[in-house]
Amino acid sequence: MQRGKQMKRAIYPGSFDPVTFGHIDMIERSAKIVDELVVAILVNSAKNPLFSVEERVSMLGEITGHVPNIRIMSFHGLLIDFAQEVDASIIVRGLRAVTDFEYELQIAQTNRIVNDRIDTVFLTTSLEYAYLSSTIVKEVASYGGDISHFVPEQLIDRIYAKFSRK
Ligand code: PNS
Numbered sequence: 001m002q003r004g005k006q007m008k009r010a011i012y013p014g015s016f017d018p019v020t021f022g023h024i025d026m027i028e029r030s031a032k033i034v035d036e037l038v039v040a041i042l043v044n045s046a047k048n049p050l051f052s053v054e055e056r057v058s059m060l061g062e063i064t065g066h067v068p069n070i071r072i073m074s075f076h077g078l079l080i081d082f083a084q085e086v087d088a089s090i091i092v093r094g095l096r097a098v099t100d101f102e103y104e105l106q107i108a109q110t111n112r113i114v115n116d117r118i119d120t121v122f123l124t125t126s127l128e129y130a131y132l133s134s135t136i137v138k139e140v141a142s143y144g145g146d147i148s149h150f151v152p153e154q155l156i157d158r159i160y161a162k163f164s165r166k
Helices: 021-033 053-063 079-085 098-114 134-142 153-164
Strands: 009-014 036-042 070-075 090-095 119-124
Touching: 009 021, 009 079, 021 036, 021 090, 021 119, 036 053, 036 079, 053 070, 053 153, 079 090, 079 098, 090 098, 098 119, 134 153
Parallel strands: 009 036, 009 090, 036 070, 090 119
Antiparallel strands: none
């Protein structure tokens, strides 16, 4: 980074329940265009997540060890407040298909009304992951289906284990 130039920090928020190849692709690509990327896991008990926030932090840490400029954190409450707290000027979100657009646009516009010093930047997801979501992974895993195309190998047994206990 040039001397005197302010660090460009972005925040990539999500539930990551569990993290998928689509998320990893987004993390790798957005980390390349900023100085630091904060991956922010939403702590939302109302959503009844499959994995605890500690488990999600740990899984994200394991599979992003090759990305040097990344910090993994969790947050409660409003994303825009957390972005301000960590001094991020950019929120990164992925757009898979037109179905994501309306929801994402509304959230981005709301966030900008609340705090216009933080902009949302959208990256289109890589084509091979355009269909992929954590919900799809959970659905397939719940029936014992093959999830090796969706998540890194070291996470597969942990995901199946959540369903065998139920
Ligand atoms: O991976 P997800 O579930 O699509 O991520 C959604 C997330 C965490 C980005 C979104 O739910 C969020 O920002 N939640 C925090 C509350 C908030 O700030 N909502 C938007 C303004 S109404």
